[in-house]
Amino acid sequence: MPPGFAATSRERKLGQPIGWLSDFARRLAARAREYLRKLAATRHSIGARLLIGILLFSTFVTFVLAGIQLYTDYQRDVAAIQSRLDLIGKSYLDSLAESLWALDETQLRLQLMGILQQADIRAAKVRDTGISIKPLVVQVGETPEPPVVTRDYPLTHTVQGQDRVIGTLRVEATLADAYCRLTDTAARVFATQATEIFLVALFIIFFFNYLVTRHLSAIAAKVGSYRIYDSPLELRLKRRRPRHDDEMQRVTTAFNSLSHNLHSAFRDLAEREARIRCLVDANIIGVFTWQLVGRTPEDQDVAFRDVNDAFLRIVGYDREDLVNGPVTQRTLTAPEWQDRAQRAAAEMRLTGAFQPYEEEYIRKDGSRVPVLIGAAQFGETGEQGVAFVLDLTERKRGEQALQQAQAELAHAARIATMGQLTASIAHEVKQPIAAAVTNAEAALRWLARRPPDLEEVRKALTHVVQNGNRASDVIGRIRDLVSKTPSPKERFEINGAIREVIEITRGEAVKNGVSVRMELGAGLQLIEGDRVQLQQVILNLMMNALEAMAGMAEGQRELQVTTTAEPEGVRVAVRDSGPGLTPVAEERLFEAFHTTKSSGLGIGLSICRSIIEAHGGRLWAEANEPQGAVFQFTLPVEQHSAS
Ligand SMILES: Nc1ncnc2c1ncn2[C@@H]1O[C@H](COP(=O)(O)OP(=O)(O)OP(=O)(O)O)[C@@H](O)[C@H]1O
Ligand SMILES: [Mg+2]
Numbered sequence: 001m002p003p004g005f006a007a008t009s010r011e012r013k014l015g016q017p018i019g020w021l022s023d024f025a026r027r028l029a030a031r032a033r034e035y036l037r038k039l040a041a042t043r044h045s046i047g048a049r050l051l052i053g054i055l056l057f058s059t060f061v062t063f064v065l066a067g068i069q070l071y072t073d074y075q076r077d078v079a080a081i082q083s084r085l086d087l088i089g090k091s092y093l094d095s096l097a098e099s100l101w102a103l104d105e106t107q108l109r110l111q112l113m114g115i116l117q118q119a120d121i122r123a124a125k126v127r128d129t130g131i132s133i134k135p136l137v138v139q140v141g142e143t144p145e146p147p148v149v150t151r152d153y154p155l156t157h158t159v160q161g162q163d164r165v166i167g168t169l170r171v172e173a174t175l176a177d178a179y180c181r182l183t184d185t186a187a188r189v190f191a192t193q194a195t196e197i198f199l200v201a202l203f204i205i206f207f208f209n210y211l212v213t214r215h216l217s218a219i220a221a222k223v224g225s226y227r228i229y230d231s232p233l234e235l236r237l238k239r240r241r242p243r244h245d246d247e248m249q250r251v252t253t254a255f256n257s258l259s260h261n262l263h264s265a266f267r268d269l270a271e272r273e274a275r276i277r278c279l280v281d282a283n284i285i286g287v288f289t290w291q292l293v294g295r296t297p298e299d300q301d302v303a304f305r306d307v308n309d310a311f312l313r314i315v316g317y318d319r320e321d322l323v324n325g326p327v328t329q330r331t332l333t334a335p336e337w338q339d340r341a342q343r344a345a346a347e348m349r350l351t352g353a354f355q356p357y358e359e360e361y362i363r364k365d366g367s368r369v370p371v372l373i374g375a376a377q378f379g380e381t382g383e384q385g386v387a388f389v390l391d392l393t394e395r396k397r398g399e400q401a402l403q404q405a406q407a408e409l410a411h412a413a414r415i416a417t418m419g420q421l422t423a424s425i426a427h428e429v430k431q432p433i434a435a436a437v438t439n440a441e442a443a444l445r446w447l448a449r450r451p452p453d454l455e456e457v458r459k460a461l462t463h464v465v466q467n468g469n470r471a472s473d474v475i476g477r478i479r480d481l482v483s484k485t486p487s488p489k490e491r492f493e494i495n496g497a498i499r500e501v502i503e504i505t506r507g508e509a510v511k512n513g514v515s516v517r518m519e520l521g522a523g524l525q526l527i528e529g530d531r532v533q534l535q536q537v538i539l540n541l542m543m544n545a546l547e548a549m550a551g552m553a554e555g556q557r558e559l560q561v562t563t564t565a566e567p568e569g570v571r572v573a574v575r576d577s578g579p580g581l582t583p584v585a586e587e588r589l590f591e592a593f594h595t596t597k598s599s600g601l602g603i604g605l606s607i608c609r610s611i612i613e614a615h616g617g618r619l620w621a622e623a624n625e626p627q628g629a630v631f632q633f634t635l636p637v638e639q640h641s642a643s
Contacts, residue, residue, distance in 0.1 A: 047205050047213050054204060058197040066189045070182050077178035078149070084118050085151045088171055096126060097155040100167045103128075105138055112140040115171060122148075123172040126155065129165060136167075144174035215239070215248050223255060228266045233259035286311030286389035288322075290329070290375070292382065300345065302329035305384070314371065314391045316363040334360040334368060344375075348385075352377050358392060370396050410607045414481055414536050417543055417604075424507030425478060429471050436467035477504060480532055481539070491528045494570055494635070495520040495563055501538045502561065505546065509559065512550045519562040524570050525637045529615045534635075537611050537619075540604040541574040541631045547597065548578030548629065555627075569617070569636040577628040581621060589621055608633075 092115055099107040112124040123141035130136075155167040215237050226233050235252045242249065280287045288307040294300040304322040312319060321327045333341045337359040344354040356374030363369055375387035418425070443460035446453045477500050502516060509516045527534070542559065549557040560575040581589065588594040590609045595602030605619075612619040612633045619633040 045213065046216070047209055050208060051201055051205050054201040055197065058193070058201070062190065062193040062197065066186060066193070069189065070186055073182055073185055074178065077181065078175070081120050081149050081173045081175070081178070084120070085149070085171060085173065088115055088118065088121075088169075089151075089153050093153055093155060093169065096169055097157050097166060100126060100128060100136070100155055101157045103136060105136065108138040109140060112138060116141050120173045120175075120177055121171060122174045123170075125170045126167055127170070128167045130167075141172075143172055144176065147175040147179070149173045149175060212248065215252075219252065219255065223259075226259065228262055229270075230263075232256070232263040280308045283308055283310035283313075286314045286371075286391070287386065288389070289384065289386050291384050293328070297346070297349070302345075302387075304328070311389055314363075314369060314389055315361055316365055316367075321364070332361045334362050336360075344373075348375060348377055349382060352382070356388075361389075369393060406607070406610060409603065410533065410536060410611065411484055413540075413601070413603055413607055416601070417536075417539060418478065418482055420543070421504065421508055424511055425474070425504060427507045428474050428504070432467040432470040432474070436464045436471070439463040439467065474503065481535065483532075489529060490531060491526040492531050494524060494527045494534070494572065497531055497535050498538055498561055498563065498572070501535050501542065505539065505542050508543075508546055512546050512557065514546055514549055514557040514559050517558065517560045519560065521563045521565055521570075524563060524565055527570060527635050527637070529635070530611075533611045534615070537608045537633065538572065538574070540608050544604060544631070545574055545576035545578060545629070547600075549576055552578060566634055569634055571632060571634045573630055573632040575624045575628060575630040577624070580623050580627055581629050586621065590619075 092111060096108065096111055099111060108126050112126065115121060115124040121141070122144035123139065125137065125139035128136035150170065150172050153169040153171070154165045155169055156163045157166045158164075218238065219235060222233065222235055233256055235255050237248060237252055245253070279285075286308065288311050289305040290302045291305050292300055293303045303324075304327070307319060307322050312322070315322075315332055317327055329341070330338070340357060340359055344357060347354040353376035354374065356372050358370060358372050360368045360370050370392040372390040372392055373387060375385055377383075377385035439460045443457045443464065446456040446460060481504075498518070498520065502518060506516065538561070542561070545559050549559070556577060558575075558577045560573075562573045562575070564571045564573075585594075585596065590605050591602075592606040593602040609619045612635070615635055617633055617635040619631070621629060621631050624630040
């Protein structure tokens with residue numbers, strides 16, 4: 001309709017059914033398309049495959065059974081024709097032979113017509129086998145189209161007592177009717193079977209769909225849309241629950257419990273990861289995950305997978321340098337710590353983790369940073385794992401400050417002890433100097449003699465030198481003990497060091513009426529460590545013993561220093577016959593600032609213990625037999641470290 005023209009009411013009436021029709025056709029086409037799409041989608045379904053399977057198998061069975069039936073029907077039909085032909089042979093031959101002998105053509109034709117009445121017989125022909133030029137041939141019916149069954153019968157007549165063949169009868173039967181019947185049977189069988197198969201298959205499909213596939217589709221849809229972080233699945237089949245659980249029910253229950261387990265495993269994992277993540281993100285310590293690279297243990301290295309900010313701060317690198325970058329654990333580790341790192345890697349290969357150890361990293365700017373590092377591998381393969389790194393810079397600084405403070409305290413304590421000994425030491429030094437003066441005066445006197453006695457002068461001067469050296473030695477030892485500079489680690493003989501300390505304290509011992517005995521073992525191994533510090537220990541122990549015995553009113557005052565060889569080092573014991581240790585004192589002996597003396601600081605034994613422990617040894621106190629106290633310490637021969 002051209003625009004601007006309104007439709008007349010007649011045109012509208014005409015246009016309405018056409019519009020409705022085209023609308024209906026469109027909807028029908030859309031519905032058909034939709035149906036075809038669904039059908040195409042179901043061609044991969046179990047139902048479709050089941051249908052095809054049933055159809056193929058049933059068709060095959062139908063073919064086989066129909067074939068057998070058709071074959072037996074065919075055999076039966078052929079047998080019927082054969083028996084008819086046999087019957088013809090029995091009932092017609094004599095009369096036909098009579099008619100032929102009489103050359104009665106009319107009779108022959110009548111008889112042949114009789115044969116033709118039989119079912120499936122299409123032609124019958126009698127032929128005279130006489131010697132005449134034109135033998136008699138009588139035929140009724142038409143020779144049928146193949147397939148045919150033909151049979152020839154001899155016609156005999158008795159002439160002069162002898163049977164002679166005077167002609168032949170040929171009967172032709174057709175199989176066309178039998179074939180027709182077979183075709184009908186086949187068509188009927190196939191039609192009924194096909195309908196039956198189709199209906200049964202449809203029913204099976206429907207039932208199978210009702211029982212299985214629709215539930216499977218529902219399960220697949222639900223499981224497919226399930227996300228592990230959602231709440232657990234609650235699959236429910238749209239049907240009445242059977243009294244006894246069938247396979248579908250078991251599958252549903254299994255899915256539900258699987259999703260339940262998965263969900264709780266996921267939640268645990270997420271919680272655990274959140275906790276670990278919290279540690280990583282808190283950036284209190286350096287944390288990184290790693291991946292092994294390199295094939296052989298020698299060129300194996302650790303590449304960084306993920307690192308936290310704290311780790312980046314420790315090593316001074318950017319994330320890009322480490323994560324998939326050129327820097328590896330080997331690059332970071334200082335050269336002298338590479339062997340230790342290799343040992344840690346070997347330990348991890350064996351046990352899955354290595355105990356934290358201290359090493360030094362080289363930072364990006366080339367400076368060094370002391371770190372404590374520990375790591376563990378994930379799973380069995382050991383290809384990946386996690387490690388933590390602690391920056392020990394502050395701790396090391398603290399340790400150094402503590403060591404320095406301890407060294408200064410020890411020095412102050414030494415000075416204090418030496419102060420106590422001033423009088424005795426002055427006496428010790430004075431003695432050889434006085435002796436030297438006496439000897440020098442004697443030498444002068446021997447020189448003044450006329451003639452001078454040079455031999456006596458030489459002897460006196462030798463004594464001067466000896467006494468001078470003795471004084472010098474004492475002063476040298478005192479200077480060592482008082483000096484502030486820490487002496488380097490050296491290997492020395494413990495007995496010699498002890499003798500020197502006894503020399504220094506001898507005056508103090510004499511002053512207190514104490515007899516000092518030495519029982520120093522022979523052939524002791526050399527000790528490695530700080531000689532002055534170890535002398536300080538012996539000095540402290542001897543001073544304590546002297547002080548303990550000084551307060552005693554009576555009894556023998558005896559101080560004994562012994563050294564003995566131990567399986568792994570040397571043992572030194574300082575015994576006294578003083579009042580011994582009270583149980584309370586025994587507990588607090590080694591505490592700093594614990595003292596029972598009015599002038600004591602109470603730091604002597606605590607310094608002694610820290611010195612001995614820094615040398616890898618042990619210091620302890622016991623009661624002495626029959627009285628007094630014994631302080632003993634051991635020193636290993638192979639030293640670990642000295643302060
Ligand atoms: N041989 C000993 N016999 C009995 N008591 C002892 C002996 N040695 C130490 N003690 C007890 O242990 C305490 C602590 O000894 P320590 O050497 O640490 O400090 P101090 O001798 O009191 O003071 P200083 O700091 O001047 O050495 C002493 O006050 C004393 O009571
Ligand atoms: Mg003391």
